[in-house]
Amino acid sequence: MSDVKLLSTPVPPGGTIGILGGGQLGRMLAMAAARLGLKVHIYSDVADAPAFQVCDIHTVAPYEDDAALKKFTATCDAVTYEFENVPSKAASVLATIKPTNPNAKALAVAQDRFDEKSFVTSLGLKTAPFVAVNSPEDAVAAFAKIGGPAVLKTRRLGYDGKGQAKVKSADECKAAFASFKSVPSILEGFVAFGFEASIVAVRGADGQFAAYDPAENIHENHILARSIVPARLTAKQVDDTKTIAKKIAGALDYVGVLGVELFVQKDGTLLVNEIAPRVHNSGHWTIEACIVSQFENHIRAIAGWPLGSTERHSDAMMENLIGEQAADFKALAAKGGGLHLYGKSEIRAGRKMGHITYLKPRSN
Amino acid sequence: MSDVKLLSTPVPPGGTIGILGGGQLGRMLAMAAARLGLKVHIYSDVADAPAFQVCDIHTVAPYEDDAALKKFTATCDAVTYEFENVPSKAASVLATIKPTNPNAKALAVAQDRFDEKSFVTSLGLKTAPFVAVNSPEDAVAAFAKIGGPAVLKTRRLGYDGKGQAKVKSADECKAAFASFKSVPSILEGFVAFGFEASIVAVRGADGQFAAYDPAENIHENHILARSIVPARLTAKQVDDTKTIAKKIAGALDYVGVLGVELFVQKDGTLLVNEIAPRVHNSGHWTIEACIVSQFENHIRAIAGWPLGSTERHSDAMMENLIGEQAADFKALAAKGGGLHLYGKSEIRAGRKMGHITYLKPRSN
Numbered sequence: 001m002s003d004v005k006l007l008s009t010p011v012p013p014g015g016t017i018g019i020l021g022g023g024q025l026g027r028m029l030a031m032a033a034a035r036l037g038l039k040v041h042i043y044s045d046v047a048d049a050p051a052f053q054v055c056d057i058h059t060v061a062p063y064e065d066d067a068a069l070k071k072f073t074a075t076c077d078a079v080t081y082e083f084e085n086v087p088s089k090a091a092s093v094l095a096t097i098k099p100t101n102p103n104a105k106a107l108a109v110a111q112d113r114f115d116e117k118s119f120v121t122s123l124g125l126k127t128a129p130f131v132a133v134n135s136p137e138d139a140v141a142a143f144a145k146i147g148g149p150a151v152l153k154t155r156r157l158g159y160d161g162k163g164q165a166k167v168k169s170a171d172e173c174k175a176a177f178a179s180f181k182s183v184p185s186i187l188e189g190f191v192a193f194g195f196e197a198s199i200v201a202v203r204g205a206d207g208q209f210a211a212y213d214p215a216e217n218i219h220e221n222h223i224l225a226r227s228i229v230p231a232r233l234t235a236k237q238v239d240d241t242k243t244i245a246k247k248i249a250g251a252l253d254y255v256g257v258l259g260v261e262l263f264v265q266k267d268g269t270l271l272v273n274e275i276a277p278r279v280h281n282s283g284h285w286t287i288e289a290c291i292v293s294q295f296e297n298h299i300r301a302i303a304g305w306p307l308g309s310t311e312r313h314s315d316a317m318m319e320n321l322i323g324e325q326a327a328d329f330k331a332l333a334a335k336g337g338g339l340h341l342y343g344k345s346e347i348r349a350g351r352k353m354g355h356i357t358y359l360k361p362r363s364n
Numbered sequence: 365m366s367d368v369k370l371l372s373t374p375v376p377p378g379g380t381i382g383i384l385g386g387g388q389l390g391r392m393l394a395m396a397a398a399r400l401g402l403k404v405h406i407y408s409d410v411a412d413a414p415a416f417q418v419c420d421i422h423t424v425a426p427y428e429d430d431a432a433l434k435k436f437t438a439t440c441d442a443v444t445y446e447f448e449n450v451p452s453k454a455a456s457v458l459a460t461i462k463p464t465n466p467n468a469k470a471l472a473v474a475q476d477r478f479d480e481k482s483f484v485t486s487l488g489l490k491t492a493p494f495v496a497v498n499s500p501e502d503a504v505a506a507f508a509k510i511g512g513p514a515v516l517k518t519r520r521l522g523y524d525g526k527g528q529a530k531v532k533s534a535d536e537c538k539a540a541f542a543s544f545k546s547v548p549s550i551l552e553g554f555v556a557f558g559f560e561a562s563i564v565a566v567r568g569a570d571g572q573f574a575a576y577d578p579a580e581n582i583h584e585n586h587i588l589a590r591s592i593v594p595a596r597l598t599a600k601q602v603d604d605t606k607t608i609a610k611k612i613a614g615a616l617d618y619v620g621v622l623g624v625e626l627f628v629q630k631d632g633t634l635l636v637n638e639i640a641p642r643v644h645n646s647g648h649w650t651i652e653a654c655i656v657s658q659f660e661n662h663i664r665a666i667a668g669w670p671l672g673s674t675e676r677h678s679d680a681m682m683e684n685l686i687g688e689q690a691a692d693f694k695a696l697a698a699k700g701g702g703l704h705l706y707g708k709s710e711i712r713a714g715r716k717m718g719h720i721t722y723l724k725p726r727s728n
Contacts, residue, residue, distance in 0.1 A: 013693055013705045031395050034418045037693070037705025037718065053420040054398045291652055291702045291723055306698040313723055314677055329377055333400070334670040338655045341377045341401025354401065359655055359677055362725075 010304035011077040013037030018076030022049025024342040025082035032295035050343040084110040101255035106277040129189035139177040142187040143170040193263035200283035201245035202297040211242040227282040257298035285316035314359040326353030374668035375441040377401030382440030386413025388706040389446035396659035414707040448474040465619040470641040493553035503541040506551040507534040557627035564647035565609035566661040575606040621662035649680035678723040690717030
């Protein structure tokens, strides 16, 4: 299977893009594909997935249902995902039939925090110090090596602060490992950083690379609250964030949009925290502030089209609307920003319900 | 029936907007509604209407099918149109059941060129000289009054230059009337204008009014080829275009987006040429150059939401892609603009297949 070869002919207007996952990212990807005259088939295991409202065809089936996956793939000209935790078996079923991107290597790396950090350091890029923890003894040894405070994380399936525990002693580390039911974990040194940034970039089927300007990100309760562009970075640091993304994308032979989360240390050092092999919440501002958004550039890449401009015409601030923050839609609509509500049937605490982007004339 | 009263409660996210017509305008309206978390039900008499690809529900039925219209309307919280030639009977069926905008008066005025020009002049606004032509005798008398060259147009159902004939004598006027099968017509004095402009504005359910900056429009073969913003207008003329739109919208008790096409005479005089009670091709640039597009503002208005900003952050040029101009999608995608392809199944000569918008930093 060779994705690039399969993509040597771009998917023409009228062709169908398959998207695994029907949440807000799938929804915004579907709308971006529609702008280009492409049809969309959404596959989700949820019966009322928000993306179903804006696509041509949808399938409701478990991600483990090979027959449904094959039937879905048969209707598509290219396939992608809205989330990185696609079961690797599902991904391989898809990839043997139709060009499927991001590729299996990118998914594998992003699905395992230890593999991810090992991959990043193998490229000569910096991360927080880390050690694998597979047993109670490892937990004790890892703490001795890394020192405290540190953060124990499950290697797989963590997001928005889930599967993470701050530990201040070897005993706490052991206890946290037990609380994770002894699943393979990783102990990461605690990084005293100035702020968090992220870079959203895109690599085309032909290896063409482009990056949006990096965003400065503010988290609340382990969920992204705001992204601000430009970030408080020097021109050199901005270039460095793009170089980091380019190195990662190139090494993965990546096709599509990827997000790289970074810690900016007080001395200016950039540490790679996480790779998201998909469109990224911290890139939602590109819908308003760029002529081609991260969503459209992802579709362009995985459909084999030329990439669109990643240039930013305005400064931007994106605010997530979490849970009840989305309740007063009339007040939100009157705020003067670009309002996005995700079509979720019910407001729940901690649920990403929408976002709003404000623009200002470009300052630099 | 009172539209404003019915809209006193805005349609909440999760509610359904009904749209009559499934072409590119319906499609872009549907995508704008989706941004706000609203669902869309498209009604079209065409089996593979482009807008079906991006909406939650669709109905294929003739516009004369009262039962289908009623069934459609029952699923919607508010109803609108993508085109002004909605059969007035269909419009009245809808309006008795759900808030339906633009209202019947706006449709009636826009559907008849004589009523339209009479309405415009009744507001103290200027148009080209015009006379109704209902008989061969009228044709002769009208030409005597208006003088040549003049343009005979059918009163109803004209668009993109169809149902129009330039006439240079009373005989030609009579012949043109006969060629129109003697349907009620209007003779308009030929206007030596400098260029054509248009203003796209929006009026909310509460009477709130906002206008985008006027565009300068270039036609080729009677079809819009390009819209450029800013237009070559003085600040005073820009204000005047907005005042014209406000007067028209107010007099119609209008809810939604409307486009007003204007002739800019060499001496600077603004003549009203046509009122489009819908989103307008010359407003497509607002998708890229404004934080809230004409499509979203139309949805906001007819759904009873607060209007969004009509401010322009950039200069813009929009180019229509007509027929074969849309064929080389790879080349178009590489042009650096915001590309829109409408999902039409077949390229045909003269058919609007897509458009592309280029931005530049705001010059004024």
